[in-house]
Amino acid sequence: MAEATAKKRKGTALLAVMNENCSSCAGSPICELHCPVDGCINLLYEETPQGGLKPYRVWVDNEKCIGCQMCYSDDLTKIHQHKETGELFYEYAGRFYDSSKKPLEADKMPKKFQLQLVGTESEDRLDKKICPWDAIKMYEYDEGLEVSQYFYDAEKIKKVSGVYVVEAEEKERLEEKQGELYGG
Numbered sequence: 001m002a003e004a005t006a007k008k009r010k011g012t013a014l015l016a017v018m019n020e021n022c023s024s025c026a027g028s029p030i031c032e033l034h035c036p037v038d039g040c041i042n043l044l045y046e047e048t049p050q051g052g053l054k055p056y057r058v059w060v061d062n063e064k065c066i067g068c069q070m071c072y073s074d075d076l077t078k079i080h081q082h083k084e085t086g087e088l089f090y091e092y093a094g095r096f097y098d099s100s101k102k103p104l105e106a107d108k109m110p111k112k113f114q115l116q117l118v119g120t121e122s123e124d125r126l127d128k129k130i131c132p133w134d135a136i137k138m139y140e141y142d143e144g145l146e147v148s149q150y151f152y153d154a155e156k157i158k159k160v161s162g163v164y165v166v167e168a169e170e171k172e173r174l175e176e177k178q179g180e181l182y183g184g
Helices: 030-034 141-148 168-181
Strands: 014-018 041-047 053-060 077-082 088-092 095-097 115-121 136-140 158-160 163-166
Touching: 014 053, 014 141, 030 041, 041 168, 053 163, 136 141, 163 168
Parallel strands: 041 163
Antiparallel strands: 014 136, 041 053, 077 088, 077 115, 088 095, 158 163
């Protein structure tokens, strides 16, 4: 019965988790730009001893992440489904292809509003990652929820003047938990 009352999550079975390698790209996270969901990937600041703020890392709102992997890889083929016909279309580098992966002629192109993103795929994941620090990992959703607790706790992140901030005590607690995670 608990499963029946559980909130239905949109997207894939995957969840993005940012780990301790995240440098926040000096306050301009590349992954955030690639995310199609508003407010899913967020820059997290830390408090400084002088009372200011500085970029710390990014955190993923687990409730909003749809597991699309757009933050993860820059070499994804997007898979769209026509809302009316159910036909699949593939999009890579701005070009559309039919279900047999042949380029579509201009007159056969569906309108963007007729399509919904249903997945992504990639031929080569190794050298096409967006994150230069390899800080983004994709997990099956339930495992991702557990692992993310080592890097951010949404309930302990506060919003100050429109930005997300982790307090010094919470940052220290998280870094201790990361030590446990890695046996350190």
